[in-house]
Amino acid sequence: MVMVLPKGVPTLQHLNTKNWTRPDNVFCTEHTQGLFVKCATDPANRGPKTDHVPVLSVLDLTLTNTNPEPRHNFRATNWEKFRETLRLQLNEVGPPTALATDREFQNAARALTRAIQETIEKEVPLCKPSPYAKRWW
Structure with a gap:
């Protein structure tokens, strides 16, 4: 204090x-x-x-205006194209195998996460949120 x-x-x-x-x-x-x-x-x-x-x-309680960051608009997603891109991404990861060690599990989880994130970046369009929209919480 x-x-x-x-x-x-x-x-x-x-x-x-x-x-x-x-x-x-x-x-x-x-x-x-x-x-x-x-x-x-x-x-x-x-x-x-x-x-x-x-x-x-x-x-001094001045407020700074922030520009809302664009975010993914999942409603406007072409899900057929999304599934096809995800299928190609998962083919690069390789076929499913039994995971014997913690390291293998971590690597598989990382690869799966990366495949999903890259598919989202490629196939889900961005939208600019309205500055007047209220957050859901």
């Missing part, structure tokens, strides 16, 4: 003694510290018969 309110800034004036103290603090994480533009007190804005001084925090 990091103290954002500068050291020595009083946040309370006792109503009877008029002594200034600092019981109020402003903490944040190191991650959010860079978002603070200003953190200070405003004694002129103190309400009537109140001893605490308002603490004003100004944060």
Whole structure:
């Protein structure tokens, strides 16, 4: 935790003694510290018969626009062509064999995954998602 309110800034004036103290603090994480533009007190804005001084925090919360990445549109896929391309990709992998070791299993899984991914890249068209679409979750 990091103290954002500068050291020595009083946040309370006792109503009877008029002594200034600092019981109020402003903490944040190191991650959010860079978002603070200003953190200070405003004694002129103190309400009537109140001893605490308002603490004003100004944060830079600007949003960056991101362009949605194109993704695969499986609805527009020609599945006959997809199956044929996948069949050719799997022929390059070779016929199924018994897997005796963990290494053989890992290699077979990698080859199968690569064949499916390459087929998707070749046969499934890309679409640009609408910036107004909401995610399903």
